[in-house]
Amino acid sequence: MIITENLTYKYEGASVEALKGVSLHIKKGEFVAILGHNGSGKSTLAKHFNALLTPTDGKCVVDGIDTAEESRVFDVRSNVGMVFQNPDNQIVSSVVEEDVAFAPENLGVPPEEIRRRVDDALDVVGMREYAKHASHLLSGGQKQRVAIAGVLAMQPSCIVLDEPTAMLDPRGRKSVLNTLESLHKRGFTIVIITHNMHEATLAERIIIMNSGEIAMSGTPREVYARTEVLTRAGLELPQIAQLMSNLGKQVALTVDEAAAILQKEGCRA
């Protein structure tokens, strides 16, 4: 789905590269979390996935299309949808369904088809009943789901979300994460950029970024077992994993799992 080879990027006027030779491969249908602290290059990397940025050096290929190929930029963008952090700054229209229609309108899709796509997309994120609502009156979580619907209306195969829950309250965060899980079940490739370890646990694979490089990559279990790499990347384990690590036990991803492990050992003692 997305392949980068030795991807290097330097912002204009910057002295150091934001990305220093990143090579990764995201498979179709995969749920990947890219984790890193501020300035680790994770957002810069995400912007390459839909050709908002093109590599200074190296390559980024999406579904066989090199993102540097200018004539195919819109093919890349409609295939890899992007959702941003601030829900207010990515909604274009004051009416929900008009906003969802924005992308297919840009792509020149015929009106009846747009109508169908908009209704479908709103159904998927569970916002159909708000179709005619004023977008600014929605809650943060609802706005973010509308933004996801706006991306779905392009019928992409991959959705990249750049810290989609950073500005949301716990409830909004939960509704967005649930939406992501259901999209993953429908076969979408999901890439979530975050600095929240807890969110990353939902993913099948975690990629840890540190100062423009991949520090580590693996399943949440594998990643959480290597505390020293995480600390070096300026990240903290989720509390439950940290607790297990302090106790010298095996890695646990959820509270239930940890409880089961501890109980088993408790019985034995």
Next chain:
Amino acid sequence: MLRDITLGQYFPRESVIHRMDPRMKIALMTAMISACLIAQNAVEYAILSGFVLAVVLLARVPISLYLKTLKPLAFFIVFTCIINLFSADGEILAQWWIFRITREGITLAGLMMIRVILLVFISSLLTYTTSPIQLTNGLESLMRPLKWVRFPSHDVAMMMTIALRFIPTLIEEADKIIKAQSARGIDFQSGGLIKRIKALVPVLIPLFVSAFHRADELAVAMESRCYRGGEGRTSMIRLRVRAADWLAATVCVALITGLVMI
């Protein structure tokens, strides 16, 4: 405070007027306004007022809303009336020093008042019965022929859409900044005009900075959703002029020709 101004003045209702094509509404409104400006005597104004009143009733928007729009204009209306009252020549009814009231003056003042009120009613009719999106769609479609003179009709419509979208967001933001600056001890309430205007500077600067920041992010978000200007763009809402629109147009044209004839 100004939370629900988003949908502009739009007052959603199911009515014949609401269902009309926005382009036809804009065109007919312009025609009616010109008719108001052309009308000369009491008979013509009576016919026009009757017609506008009928349309207002058809639109099923409460009359009190129209009166609310009239309120801020009250001073202006009274002022024009007084000017007209004293400035006409003709049969003198009363005279005091350099002021004199003539019969013609009274009629003129009365007609002037009706004219202004009609203008307000007609323009409110458009904004009350048409959602901002429909309005921008209509304007864009009407401006399309201007492409010949390189007028960027799509860009103008896009700008209007975004402006409408961000007015409430920016108002909310201004509210927050005002509270934050009040918490830091800025006094917005007291002092003379100059002092109060000065107090607004620490509100406006952060507001502008944030607006630019938002514009930046919005541009990236629009780009990532394949925005590339009006070229080859379609629209989900298709504007269609229906039989009812033509009927309305016929009635209006008949009325206006009638007025010009008499």
